[in-house]
Amino acid sequence: MKKYMAYMRCGFLEGCAYRSNFITGMLANFIQAAVLYYVWRSIFRYQGVVNGYTWEIMRKYVFVAFLCNCSFSFGFEMNTAKRIIKGDIILDLLKPVPYRGMLFFRMLGTAGMEFGVTLILVGCLYLSVNGAAGIRLERVLLFLVSLFLGMGIKFGIQYLFSLLCFYTDNSYGVTKAREVLTNFFSGAILPLVMFPGGLRRVVEALPFQGIVFTPCSIFIGTFSMEESLRGIAVQAVWIGILWVFGVLFWKKASGVISLYGG
Amino acid sequence: MYGQIQMQNMKSLAEYRTDFLMMVFFTGFSQVCNLGVLGIIYSNIPEVGGWKLWEILLLYSFLLFSEGCINFFFQGTWKIAEMINLADLDRFLVRPLPVGLQLLTARIDFDGLNKMGIAAAVFALGASHCNIRWSLWKIVCLAVFLVECCVIRVCMIWIASCASFWMEGGKNSLNFFAISIGEMAKYPLIIYPPVLQGIFAYLIPYAFVSYYPVGYLLGKSGMRAGVMVMPAVCAVMTGVAVIVLKRGLGRYESSGN
Numbered sequence: 001m002k003k004y005m006a007y008m009r010c011g012f013l014e015g016c017a018y019r020s021n022f023i024t025g026m027l028a029n030f031i032q033a034a035v036l037y038y039v040w041r042s043i044f045r046y047q048g049v050v051n052g053y054t055w056e057i058m059r060k061y062v063f064v065a066f067l068c069n070c071s072f073s074f075g076f077e078m079n080t081a082k083r084i085i086k087g088d089i090i091l092d093l094l095k096p097v098p099y100r101g102m103l104f105f106r107m108l109g110t111a112g113m114e115f116g117v118t119l120i121l122v123g124c125l126y127l128s129v130n131g132a133a134g135i136r137l138e139r140v141l142l143f144l145v146s147l148f149l150g151m152g153i154k155f156g157i158q159y160l161f162s163l164l165c166f167y168t169d170n171s172y173g174v175t176k177a178r179e180v181l182t183n184f185f186s187g188a189i190l191p192l193v194m195f196p197g198g199l200r201r202v203v204e205a206l207p208f209q210g211i212v213f214t215p216c217s218i219f220i221g222t223f224s225m226e227e228s229l230r231g232i233a234v235q236a237v238w239i240g241i242l243w244v245f246g247v248l249f250w251k252k253a254s255g256v257i258s259l260y261g262g
Numbered sequence: 263m264y265g266q267i268q269m270q271n272m273k274s275l276a277e278y279r280t281d282f283l284m285m286v287f288f289t290g291f292s293q294v295c296n297l298g299v300l301g302i303i304y305s306n307i308p309e310v311g312g313w314k315l316w317e318i319l320l321l322y323s324f325l326l327f328s329e330g331c332i333n334f335f336f337q338g339t340w341k342i343a344e345m346i347n348l349a350d351l352d353r354f355l356v357r358p359l360p361v362g363l364q365l366l367t368a369r370i371d372f373d374g375l376n377k378m379g380i381a382a383a384v385f386a387l388g389a390s391h392c393n394i395r396w397s398l399w400k401i402v403c404l405a406v407f408l409v410e411c412c413v414i415r416v417c418m419i420w421i422a423s424c425a426s427f428w429m430e431g432g433k434n435s436l437n438f439f440a441i442s443i444g445e446m447a448k449y450p451l452i453i454y455p456p457v458l459q460g461i462f463a464y465l466i467p468y469a470f471v472s473y474y475p476v477g478y479l480l481g482k483s484g485m486r487a488g489v490m491v492m493p494a495v496c497a498v499m500t501g502v503a504v505i506v507l508k509r510g511l512g513r514y515e516s517s518g519n
Contacts, residue, residue, distance in 0.1 A: 028445075031442050035448070041453070043310060047307055173284045180292040180295050190302055195302055
């Protein structure tokens with residue numbers, strides 16, 4: 001455990017050192033959130049309720065979704081790819097720590113930094129727009145649990161995508177594809193209830209909703225308590241499934257590494 | 263000269279064929295997702311700020327087209343910041359060609375062609391549902407608008423990248439920021455509050471990239487003035503871009519090799 005703690009610290013410091021990456025990503029996300037905020041505002045001006053969402057709910061959703069999406073935003077596919085191309089990955093494999101565990105705790109450290117920064121920004125915005133009314137302690141606690149599990153899912157997905165880099169050098173494309181896929185299906189852009197029938201069922205069968213939509217719905221109160229708990233259970237199941245896939249894929253992918261020299 | 267340099271770039275790209283195919287796939291995929299978002303919003307409601315889905319598609323296609331145009335013809339603008347930091351610019355300074363031309367042609371990206379193709383398809387789809395009364399005048403307008411909006415956007419990135427001349431060390435993500443703001447231009451300007459409009463539509467002239475030209479083609483009211491100003495905006499942007507490069511080069515101290 002101590003080893004992992006060291007990695008977590010390392011990740012945190014890394015996050016602080018490379019903050020320009022994070023800030024750029026956050027700005028892009030923030031612009032998107034702001035745009036959606038105004039789009040919805042103009043929609044709700046002449047329509048009171050859209051698919052069960054009112055302007056009060058939507059206003060909260062936009063900000064909370066932004067928070068969920070921004071923490072743990074830093075994809076590590078690019079990094080993995082670079083290490084594979086340069087051959088540095090062998091150094092990671094030689095260490096007496098499982099590769100995946102190392103990645104996870106490093107990312108957790110970085111995520112801590114990102115979450116902190118975003119929370120301050122979004123917290124202020126959220127309070128100035130919505131006020132503190134309607135925030136309940138038990139929901140906040142459930143939200144934090146769910147957010148943490150959501151990070152687990154996101155990690156699982158990123159891990160699978162990063163293993164793809166063992167097969168292709170095009171890490172930029174892989175990262176972009178993963179980003180677009182998660183943004184669209186996790187509810188980061190639109191609440192999943194807006195999706196039309198067929199697509200909605202597809203989305204519900206995918207793990208992505210656990211990243212943004214589940215924690216968000218718990219926090220803003222569109223999920224009842226029972227639904228919240230079920231949502232959290234689904235998240236946990238997905239983490240398990242992704243973990244198994246990760247192990248299997250890793251076995252296959254690590255076999256294809258061929259390194260140049262020592 | 264421009265053509266010759268770009269030909270060389272193309273040859274170097276031909277080396278990486280699978281990468282190229284993957285890029286085509288990923289771009290197509292992310293555009294489908296972006297359009298999906300629009301589709302989903304509109305499956306719930308009839309219009310945003312008085313604009314229908316098909317009209318929004320036109321806005322979208324203008325933005326995408328100019329983006330593709332940058333990627334394909336002028337991808338070099340993206341690399342300026344990097345080149346300044348790594349002192350790669352030195353190589354360019356000693357060559358007997360205008361630095362501006364060399365910078366513009368530093369890279370080519372076929373992804374852009376793909377984007378332009380998608381943009382054309384989206385435009386055709388949108389326009390076919392919009393009952394625009396096409397005349398020779400409108401077609402000429404369309405061509406002129408497309409050129410103008412590409413010029414404006416290239417200049418935007420150019421200026422943002424050149425800011426690196428003044429920033430000591432560190433990364434410059436202003437150009438990325440300039441592109442991200444494009445997200446705003448996907449929707450009609452009138453939904454934003456005046457302050458944001460002032461900054462993101464006029465100070466950074468995104469209003470002239472999509473809102474005014476498309477509005478004019480659709481025959482919406484109040485667009486004529488905006489369209490008339492467009493050439494002036496282009497001229498100003500180009501002027502600023504040239505000045506920024508000159509001043510920047512004057513200030514440039516290589517980080518040494």
